[in-house]
Amino acid sequence: MTDSLKTTRTAEILVNGIAEQFERQWGQAPSHVAVAPGRVNVIGEHVDYNGGWVLPAAIERYMVMAVRPREDDVARVADANFAGVIEFTLNEIERDSTKDWSRYIRGVLAGLRNAGYKVTGFDAYMDSTIPVGAGLSSSAAFEAVTGLAVLGMTGQEMDRFELAKLCQTAEHEYAGVPCGIMDQAAVLNCGEGNLLFLDCESETFQQAPFDAPEWRLMIINSGVAHELADGEYGKRRAACHKAAEVLGVKNLRHISINDLDGTLANEGLDEEMVRCVRHNVTENDRTHKTVQALAEGKISKAGKLLNQSHDSLRDDYRVSCEELDYIAATAQQLEGVAGCRMTGGGFGGSCIALVHKDVAASVGGSITIAYQAKFGNRPGVFLTAAGRGGWVETT
Secondary structure: OOHHHOOOOOHHHHHHHHHHHHHHHHOOOOOEEEEEEEEEEEEOOOOHHHOOEEEEEEEEEEEEEEEEEOOOOEEEEEEOOEEEEEEEEHHHOOOOOOOOOHHHHHHHHHHHHHOOOOOOOEEEEEEEOOOOOOOOOHHHHHHHHHHHHHHHHOOOOOOHHHHHHHHHHHHHHHHOOOOOOHHHHHHHHOOOOEEEEEEOOOOEEEEEEOOOOOEEEEEEEEEEEOOOHHHHHHHHHHHHHHHHHHHOOOOHHHOOHHHHHHHHOOOOOOHHHHHHHHHHHHHHHHHHHHHHHHHOOOHHHHHHHHHHHHHHHHHOOOOOOHHHHHHHHHHHOOOOEEEEEEEOOOOEEEEEEEEEHHHHHHHHHHHHHHHHHHHOOOOEEEEEOOEOOOEEEEO
């Protein structure tokens, strides 16, 4: 197996390692270690803010936080991937306007305190194997691991979906990112061996079985992020909401696949709105069909749906890019790949593929060689099973 496909560090190794790092940093052992995975969206892209259905998986890449409560109101946080120590008091979290990575921690602390939960000072040490900027929800993991760690060390419990919503609010208010609920929900609520079939309008979910022991999810990180992402994303989102107004529906999810042709003939829709409606309606349909196909072990069918999703994101929604299109097209031609598509916001980031485990090494190698020859840099490639949402361990 190629180096790029080897598991970097398992959760168990990370937990043990972070406890040792904590003790070296702070001179005593932590009381608790929290773990939060990254996530990848298998299908259901750019439908979350239109009330649609998404199908994310928790991946085997993790953020860990070791903590120990203090007797004062000071929070001290060190991170294996950043120099120095972030230090602040709990009285500063509401009014601080810092732009460093501690804003995710501050936002969650403020949310917990405002919700009536006990928040104490603490020492913390963090580490992560989730690639940053790859569309794998490192920010949601950051928020979730903070919430789990603080709740764990203070002996409190909170409903997982309520914690996900609290983390979502923290990202809105402290990071300035108007994200949907998918990332935080997946990071906290995925069940081992399942995908999270999440209804983004009702904010309810089911565990969707990934009944395919011979198959793996392969993540291919392009390593690029194009600057037009924010502006183009805003245009698509505005077109979706305008189309819903024209069509007289709360969200585009309320248009069925059977009514699509008639809906697209509405004279009130301009070309941009037509594209957005067509993508949303067909993507919701594909997501439902993928849930059923994976539960029945029909991997070939699920793979074709992933391919169709990429086509729609490239041609109708136009949020792909040359690098992602090349990865998807290359992977789709390889033996043992059921399907491949871009995942995440687009204009860079990653693709996801359904790959048979027996040929995963050769598939990863072929994609790496082809991509490097085309673009001059190596993609990050790794395999993952469908993992479980975050947890806390007492040390």
